[in-house]
Amino acid sequence: MAKASDIEVVVFDILGTMVDEPGGLRAAIRHALPASDEASVEMLLTMWQEHVHHEQQRIADGSHAYASTEVIDRKAAQRVAGRAGLTDPAAIERLATAGQRLKPWGDSLAGLARLARRFPVLGLSNASRAALLRLNAYAGLRWHQALSAEDARAYKPAPEVYQLATDAAGCPPERVLMVAAHAWDLRGAQAMGMRTAYVHRPVGDPPQKTDTFNWRSDTLDELVTVLTAT
Template identity: 50%
Template sequence: MEIDALVFDILGTLVDEPAGIRAAVHRAAPDADADELVGRWLSHVETEQRRIVEGVRPYVPSDVLDREAAQSVTKTDVTPKLPTWPDTVEGLTRLAEHYPIIGLSNAGRTALLRMNAHAGLRWHQALSAEEARTYKPDPAVYELAVELTKTKPERLLMVATHSWDLRGAQSVGLRTAYVARPVGDPPSAADRFDFHAESLADLAAQLGKSRM
């Protein structure tokens, strides 16, 4: 398997989105049930993204959906700061020694800029679904990475903790790598991904063997 670049999901795969939202909710509503409000926040964003992909709602960037969710659950415009997983920065650095690293996120451009500044993420290019005016798993989002790299889809490896995201990548021919995270969407018995890793270090080790 020859890989020209790694394409990374960000929310959930590289940053702990629920933890960041939980901290923001706690700041805005310290006496509320944070776990319940986080669930409502994420459910709102997921539902609205799905409606946009289905053409039920016109496209709006992720900042708008997060602001709607924040208003709904805390009655404020609180903005989360999303922490990285413990292995994220070191893992990206290690992988970047051998591959171009591309971030591909449902987060809008402004949210990506804010996230990168806070989390210290490293890549060679970050792509937002905002450029396609839709959301993953719409094939148009994954095609952004194909267009950027000017390579065949099967020479790109999509890395994510969400199986639905990897299935979307497979729909346009990308290779796939599942990385386990506590907040992920584990593979089903029917899923056939190219790599299954317990961490970014594990993924780097597996890719190293595949290069031999």
Template identity: 40%
Template sequence: MQPATNGPTRPTVVIDVLGTLVDQTGSLERRVAEVAGIEGVVAADVARRWLGHVGEQERAIVERRRAFAPSHELDAEALDVLVRERFLSPDAAAELTDASEWLLPWPDTVAGLDLLSADVTVLALSNASRRVLAGLSANTGMRWHQAFSAEDAGTYKPAPQIYALALAGAPTGAAAPFMVAAHAWDLRAAAAAGLRTAYVPRADGDPARPDDRFDLQAMTLLDLHAQLLDLIESVQ
């Protein structure tokens, strides 16, 4: 397939990974149930506690209440807590150390990324560590032109420094990138940092508020690709 456009009119999209490209919560629930041999409801509670710990630590880092640690280290901390509190056995926790590298993409993700990368510049921007992003790409077939991790910024979303990575990484002469996310809070922070916004709802995302205004709204990545093609054609 030939790209729809080349040069400075080629849009740039900056795509969130955890929750937007992959089903983070559901994938962890299924992996915990399989590894620990526990029922789905119990596994869901374990996954909720796991992600809750990681989220709390990310907020502490953004607020500079603790030193930066990459996401795979925060995952390891969460597993240690779950073992101490007897929600997981040590053996189960050891098998789950790489679980974040095996999160499952949403049904439209891989095909959507393939379409997008043919016609626009695709940057991944994630709170996931470099190790996790490399594992996800290798294990799922997700592809992007460049990936930026919170590890590169030394902080987590929604700190403005992480969005600055995407702005600095956009090709020379390109218009402001579109931040693509299923989390309205992520898009609000991106807009404040100077990015345009594109909302794609997911089952585990952060729903938009009535007063939210995004530059684009799409039901899937395939829909987003079609809207971006229309945008390209309108400026040519």
């Protein structure tokens, strides 16, 4: 069984784990389309999410050249605008950058600060470099280093993205802990030899019975308490 003393560096997924990505996109759609009812907002949010997933899958299987999240999000915003009849260019552009204005979960900032007093902490996100810079500033997330999948020209769970984190950590992967609210993300890290910790979030991808992550926590605060206990 893994112990906190086995860990040298902690790596966090950001979208969904540290910030409420669906909630932020939902709020941006409501702001752009104030006359829309909740059912319409949810339909448009689903359209956005499906577009992003589809494009990232095409990149993963080699059927499409790499495109950053800024490019993918702009197309998603245009699709949402087209379906909703939104034509104001400024409103569409603001919608396209909604992923740079996502609120942290209630325990994210304090939990990250507590953990950073014990371990080097890295953020590892599918967000582009420019989007990640603005997102971290907006949400108030303070990392020792923030890494973008753009540097690997791939998206998690591609192994080369996790390689960015282990290279930055400068230690064997089994001494690097990946924290995420998405079981698919942790499986990708696990395949690279990293330790794994699942943190429950309302928007995450919960583990299956067959998953064998090193830690499972209901809150980030709970995980931090375990990792920083002496």
